[in-house]
Structure formats: structure tokens, C-alpha cells
Amino acid sequence: MDLQNINFNTRKWVRPEDLNANGTLFGGSLLRWIDEEATIYAILQMGNGRVVTKFMSEINFVSSAQQGDLIEMGLRATKFGRTSLTMRAEVRNMVTRRSILTIDRIVFVNLGADGNPAPHGYTEITYDRDRLPAEHLPPVVSVDA
Numbered sequence: 001m002d003l004q005n006i007n008f009n010t011r012k013w014v015r016p017e018d019l020n021a022n023g024t025l026f027g028g029s030l031l032r033w034i035d036e037e038a039t040i041y042a043i044l045q046m047g048n049g050r051v052v053t054k055f056m057s058e059i060n061f062v063s064s065a066q067q068g069d070l071i072e073m074g075l076r077a078t079k080f081g082r083t084s085l086t087m088r089a090e091v092r093n094m095v096t097r098r099s100i101l102t103i104d105r106i107v108f109v110n111l112g113a114d115g116n117p118a119p120h121g122y123t124e125i126t127y128d129r130d131r132l133p134a135e136h137l138p139p140v141v142s143v144d145a
């Protein structure tokens with residue numbers, strides 16, 4: 001994976017409650033963190049609080065992390081579709097830079113107020129917060145409700 005262009009933003013300290021029975025970082029904790037990080041990234045890129053995870057390619061748990069390790073999560077948009085955004089993810093040890101996890105493709109879909117895919121209108125990455133929504137959105141109203 002080309003790491004040159006990945007931005008590493010959020011850092012985490014591996015705590016006792018994040019460990020599995022082997023005493024290393026629990027994969028479920030890692031996936032929860034990366035999913036949240038990726039969702040925020042998708043909101044920032046597509047300028048909409050109403051986005052959903054559509055697809056994740058295979059997850060490679062490259063190496064484990066130990067209690068007390070500092071890790072950092074990196075994401076980069078790789079494709080702007082009409083209603084979707086594809087990104088790649090990498091988690092690494094902040095000190096040694098050893099790779100911990102990679103996901104080649106995470107796809108998010110931008111939704112309209114009706115809960116259906118809607119064009120987001122973007123084709124380029126923003127490195128700023130210019131697309132960040134200013135307000136929370138009401139929940140999607142289902143026509144079946």
C-alpha cells in the first residue's frame with residue numbers, strides 16, 4: 001500500500017479494556033475505531049452527515065499491538081464516485097511505524113433525506129473542514145413507518 005499520501009490523524013492509546021484473551025489489541029476494538037474514523041472522514045469529504053458504510057474489502061491484521069502502545073489511524077480517499085466515496089485505511093504503531101492493519105477499500109454512500117443514494121457532487125479530496133456540515137440532521141423517515 002502506498003503510504004506516502006495517507007494522512008494519519010487520530011491517535012489511540014491501547015488500554016487494558018481493549019485487549020483480547022491473548023493480551024494483545026482486540027480486533028473488534030480496532031475495527032470500531034477505524035469505522036468511526038472512516039465515517040467522520042466520509043462526512044468531511046462528502047459534506048453530508050447522512051452517509052453509510054456500504055462495503056469493506058478484506059481486512060489485513062498485519063501485526064498486533066500491545067497494552068500501552070500508541071497507534072495512529074490513517075485514511076485517504078482513492079475514488080470519488082457519483083454517490084459513493086472509496087478510501088483506503090492503515091493503522092500503524094505511532095512510535096515504530098510498523099503496520100498493524102490495512103484495508104484497501106472502504107466504500108461509503110452519500111444518502112439524501114429519503115435515505116436513498118444521492119450525488120455528493122465532489123471529485124477531489126479536501127484537506128480542510130470546508131465541507132463539514134454545520135448542523136445535525138433529522139433521522140431518515142421511512143415511508144413504511
Ligand SMILES: CCCCCCCCCCCCCCCC(=O)SCCNC(=O)CCNC(=O)[C@H](O)C(C)(C)COP(=O)(O)OP(=O)(O)OC[C@H]1O[C@@H](n2cnc3c(N)ncnc32)[C@H](O)[C@@H]1OP(=O)(O)O
Nearest residue numbers: 049052053054055081082083084107109117133134135136
Ligand atoms: C454539529 C455537526 C454535525 C455534523 C454531522 C455529524 C453527523 C454524525 C452522523 C453520524 C453518522 C453515523 C453513520 C454511521 C455509519 C454506519 O453505521 S452505516 C451502517 C451500516 N451500513 C448500512 O446500514 C448500509 C445499508 N445499505 C443500504 O442502505 C444500501 O445498500 C445503500 C447504501 C442505500 C446503497 O443502496 P444500493 O442499492 O447499493 O445503491 P446503488 O445506487 O446501487 O449504489 C450506490 C453507490 O454504492 C456503490 N456500491 C454499491 N454496491 C457496492 C459494492 N458492493 N462495492 C462497492 N461499491 C458499491 C455503487 O457503485 C454506487 O456508487 P456511485 O457509482 O454512485 O458512486
